[in-house]
Amino acid sequence: MLIIPCPHCGPRPENEFRYSGEAHIARPADPEATSDAEWADFLYMRSNPKGRHAERWRHIHGCGRFFNCIRDTVSDRIERSYPAGTRP
Amino acid sequence: MSFRTPTGGRIDRNRVLNFTFDGRAYTGHHGDTLASALLAKGVHLMGRSFKYHRPRGVLAAGIEEPNALVHVDRGGGRDAPNLRATQVELYEGLVARSQNRSPSLAFDLGAVAGLLSRFLPAGFYYKTFMWPASFWKRLYEPAIRAAAGLGRAPTAADPDRYLHRYAHCDVLIVGAGPAGLTAARAAAATGQRVMICDEQPELGGSLRDEPGAVIGGRASAAWLAAATTDLASRGNVTVLTRATAFGWYPDNLIGIAERVTDHIAMPDPNLPRERLWQVRASEVIIATGAHERPLVFPDNDRPGIMLAGAARAFLHRHGVLPGRRAVVATACDSAYAAALDLHAAGVTIAAIADLRANPTGAAIEAARAAGIPVRTGCAITGSTGRLRVTGALLGSDWVACDTILMSAGWTPSLHLQSQSRGKLRFDAATASFLPMAQPGQRSVGACAGEFDLAAILGVPVSGAISPNGSHTGLVPGASAKRAFVDFQNDVTARDLALATQEGFRSIEHVKRYTTTGMATDQGKTSNINALAIVAGQLGNTIPEVGLTTFRPPYSPVTFGTIAGASRGDLFDPERRAPMHDWAAAHGAVFEDVGTWKRAWYFPRGRETMHDAVARECRAVRNAVGIFDASTLGKIEVVGPDAAEFLNRLYTNSWKKLGVGRCRYGLMLSEAGFVWDDGVVGRIAEDRFHVTTTTGGAARVLNHMEDYLQTEFPELLVWLTSTTEQWAVIAVQGPDARALIAPLVAGIDLSPEAFPHMSIREGTICGVPTRLFRVSFTGELGFEINVPAEYGPAVWEALMAQEAPTRSPTPYGTEAMHVLRAEKGFVIVGQETDGTVTPDDLGLSGMIARSKPDFVGKRSLRRPDMVVANRKQLVGLLTEKPDDLLEEGAQIVEDPRQPIPMRMIGHVTSSYPSATLGRSIAMALVEGGRARMGSTLYVPMPGQDITVRVVEPIFYDRTGARLDG
Numbered sequence A: 001m002l003i004i005p006c007p008h009c010g011p012r013p014e015n016e017f018r019y020s021g022e023a024h025i026a027r028p029a030d031p032e033a034t035s036d037a038e039w040a041d042f043l044y045m046r047s048n049p050k051g052r053h054a055e056r057w058r059h060i061h062g063c064g065r066f067f068n069c070i071r072d073t074v075s076d077r078i079e080r081s082y083p084a085g086t087r088p
Numbered sequence B: 001m002s003f004r005t006p007t008g009g010r011i012d013r014n015r016v017l018n019f020t021f022d023g024r025a026y027t028g029h030h031g032d033t034l035a036s037a038l039l040a041k042g043v044h045l046m047g048r049s050f051k052y053h054r055p056r057g058v059l060a061a062g063i064e065e066p067n068a069l070v071h072v073d074r075g076g077g078r079d080a081p082n083l084r085a086t087q088v089e090l091y092e093g094l095v096a097r098s099q100n101r102s103p104s105l106a107f108d109l110g111a112v113a114g115l116l117s118r119f120l121p122a123g124f125y126y127k128t129f130m131w132p133a134s135f136w137k138r139l140y141e142p143a144i145r146a147a148a149g150l151g152r153a154p155t156a157a158d159p160d161r162y163l164h165r166y167a168h169c170d171v172l173i174v175g176a177g178p179a180g181l182t183a184a185r186a187a188a189a190t191g192q193r194v195m196i197c198d199e200q201p202e203l204g205g206s207l208r209d210e211p212g213a214v215i216g217g218r219a220s221a222a223w224l225a226a227a228t229t230d231l232a233s234r235g236n237v238t239v240l241t242r243a244t245a246f247g248w249y250p251d252n253l254i255g256i257a258e259r260v261t262d263h264i265a266m267p268d269p270n271l272p273r274e275r276l277w278q279v280r281a282s283e284v285i286i287a288t289g290a291h292e293r294p295l296v297f298p299d300n301d302r303p304g305i306m307l308a309g310a311a312r313a314f315l316h317r318h319g320v321l322p323g324r325r326a327v328v329a330t331a332c333d334s335a336y337a338a339a340l341d342l343h344a345a346g347v348t349i350a351a352i353a354d355l356r357a358n359p360t361g362a363a364i365e366a367a368r369a370a371g372i373p374v375r376t377g378c379a380i381t382g383s384t385g386r387l388r389v390t391g392a393l394l395g396s397d398w399v400a401c402d403t404i405l406m407s408a409g410w411t412p413s414l415h416l417q418s419q420s421r422g423k424l425r426f427d428a429a430t431a432s433f434l435p436m437a438q439p440g441q442r443s444v445g446a447c448a449g450e451f452d453l454a455a456i457l458g459v460p461v462s463g464a465i466s467p468n469g470s471h472t473g474l475v476p477g478a479s480a481k482r483a484f485v486d487f488q489n490d491v492t493a494r495d496l497a498l499a500t501q502e503g504f505r506s507i508e509h510v511k512r513y514t515t516t517g518m519a520t521d522q523g524k525t526s527n528i529n530a531l532a533i534v535a536g537q538l539g540n541t542i543p544e545v546g547l548t549t550f551r552p553p554y555s556p557v558t559f560g561t562i563a564g565a566s567r568g569d570l571f572d573p574e575r576r577a578p579m580h581d582w583a584a585a586h587g588a589v590f591e592d593v594g595t596w597k598r599a600w601y602f603p604r605g606r607e608t609m610h611d612a613v614a615r616e617c618r619a620v621r622n623a624v625g626i627f628d629a630s631t632l633g634k635i636e637v638v639g640p641d642a643a644e645f646l647n648r649l650y651t652n653s654w655k656k657l658g659v660g661r662c663r664y665g666l667m668l669s670e671a672g673f674v675w676d677d678g679v680v681g682r683i684a685e686d687r688f689h690v691t692t693t694t695g696g697a698a699r700v701l702n703h704m705e706d707y708l709q710t711e712f713p714e715l716l717v718w719l720t721s722t723t724e725q726w727a728v729i730a731v732q733g734p735d736a737r738a739l740i741a742p743l744v745a746g747i748d749l750s751p752e753a754f755p756h757m758s759i760r761e762g763t764i765c766g767v768p769t770r771l772f773r774v775s776f777t778g779e780l781g782f783e784i785n786v787p788a789e790y791g792p793a794v795w796e797a798l799m800a801q802e803a804p805t806r807s808p809t810p811y812g813t814e815a816m817h818v819l820r821a822e823k824g825f826v827i828v829g830q831e832t833d834g835t836v837t838p839d840d841l842g843l844s845g846m847i848a849r850s851k852p853d854f855v856g857k858r859s860l861r862r863p864d865m866v867v868a869n870r871k872q873l874v875g876l877l878t879e880k881p882d883d884l885l886e887e888g889a890q891i892v893e894d895p896r897q898p899i900p901m902r903m904i905g906h907v908t909s910s911y912p913s914a915t916l917g918r919s920i921a922m923a924l925v926e927g928g929r930a931r932m933g934s935t936l937y938v939p940m941p942g943q944d945i946t947v948r949v950v951e952p953i954f955y956d957r958t959g960a961r962l963d964g
């Protein structure tokens, strides 16, 4: 069980959290202005890297807040976390 | 005949304990294990092997024991199979049985498999049970089930309790042998929070087998006693014994199984049987020692053949001799220590056969000085004896003996380190893989390849023999036949050779094909020998072949320990609605809906489900029914931007919804598919009472929070789950208003003042209420929301109403489903499956196209979402009114087409309708709305049901009944 550093609460065990997919997939400001391909890209295409992965977690059994993490998908190590809406 | 020494050992000779093994009565002493107590009576035969049912004795003295697996029965459902006799501590009245034999250990019919062993080669299961498929059910599976498996699983419920504990520490030391104790004392001295665990009943590990060692001028027993006392006296140290660290999990979480009462005859009933510790440690120091390797030679598995170190352990811990006349076969100096100690205890050492051509050192000199015949460059190549070894083949000599002690050297225990994905390096000199330190973890002592006591303890040590020398793989010049490598899974050197000859190259494949190392002992005694044999066959080195990855658990953990308190009612706790007890008291039959128990129907007298549901539906259509709708998800959406927030989350428009009004809301996923629905009432300008589907409450709140926090953080909105704060009583039917009117105060219930799709606040029975005028049945209806704890009282007050209407009829979820289907109302999750758009459901009217954006809006224009032939919701009427379609049944255009037929849709809902006097169904069908009036078919076993496509609304198309 991982220890996940919530930017608001500090390090907590993984079972307090819920995974929420890749981070920094910004919802287009004007969805109606996007092409079908651009919108499909936003909906479905994810980077799935081998290595450093920016991803979203929610501290659902804690402060309830969504935040971002950098996790290495090879070693499963979490490098750092930072609040939603910010950059690493 | 006793094999107990007159003195010595760590047993309490004043405490005699009675026990039985296979029904025969024996005695032993406090401090014995089942294995040592049986050995003290000269009993070596303790099990039959897995595949060939060969007679087996005890091989090891600890957790690595592969052969002596027993079933311990404490009575009353307290029985445990597959326990290692070397770990079962003796207590008064212990009842143990051997396993995998029929009818008895000495005479086992299954042993015929041993005679057929040349027909049971490596990969036997893969090769034999291949074809034809029908043989599996009738022949192979019953045969395998009868023959396979070691112990027999208990059948009664386990009456014992198991607990989970969580702990944090700075340093966790796994293993309390000399290295672990030294590390623990060093860590404790710095004031850190220290935990140390050991699988044995007492601390000391291998030090207990070195009574002759002198440590810093003190006898080893005195050193050990002082170390134990020192740790126990420190407030910052927690010591766990009988506690096996079985698994490493990320970020230094260690799973430890502590056996609390298994060694006690009459345990305190307040104690759990076992505890699962989940320990999070900043640093883990692995001090798990090493396991001795057997020599691989033909018939190396006869009772009376054991590891040299095991014999030494039985002698020094329990005062037990393995026999009278022993042959010691070795490639390692530590076996000389065993030979010398047993020699001193009166055992005749017929010979030490050392594989090494020219072994030198103090151990060899001491053996020679003691007059023990030492044969160097001498391989053991066979044994004889049936239920007990009677001779050893040394070169060409048969040497009579009743015991063979063997040692091929020691294998560091890498299990925890390997589980943590720690890196290993291969040390050719000792033919060992050794662990490399990583952040937050290091290995010390024998598991790190350091066997020298003085180096481990950091003080001068005399009187101990270091285990120099090793051998891996088959003994030179020996046949591979019946030369066992993995004793527990009955894998021989020949099986491994055969696997490589058949083309298996990867050690992971050889492992799976031969099953070597895959038994419950996790290959503790077999891995390195197997690797060496495979490497030799392939012409590779051991590091080139590579070690297989160890996985948790290190040794078997009971299901009880893993489950802890999560059993019975607590396994998957059920949620009960506020009126649950009333429903139960009035004969309701319940169904599971998500985690909720919901009243399904309320049978009266001898009514069938069909009768009860029909009566409940008629009551709602003709008079009034009441229904516990409390499981609906409820979210209070509050804030100056609440309406704007809902505008972005739902397809409908919310800005113009007046205070006191309600609207049916449809929510999409960003991909444009129906995600949830429910009625939303506006309580105030900045306050909405949102309802969700019963199963969707948590998911919808998470969805809302996600958008609020990450996409629309500028909106001032707060979300609160209120699902369990409100009891909801739906009152539905033409008499609904008359029923509630006498109880309601502060709300004008007249149709003009309180129209359909409105919400009012007032009181009912004096209790504050949010009263919704809504209908999920098509009848005049109200949903009474009251604080949850008042729910039962209001419900009972409604049930007690006799004027001006008759008392209402309670109805359950089945009638609710029928009533809504008659009206064509969809249920998200029943009519939808995550791939259904609003238009597919005929709900395009719910989309506020004027809104610039809402979640899912853009997706509705994607090409696949507007393609002509999408599946659309339709009604189906069977040609014969009594035919009832099966939900999930597939729909075709032509039932005579060849199989596989082209399926164009499926039935989503189907019920007998008492109101209509016939069955009704809804379905999703390709291009369904263009098929109105056409005929389709539902092929079922034995018949094709003919159906007509109709609008998905079967009753009161104009909605006239909503006003009662």
Ligand SMILES: [Zn+2]
Pocket (backbone or CB within 6 Å): A006, A007, A008, A009, A010, A059, A062, A063, A064, A065
């Ligand atoms: Zn938090």
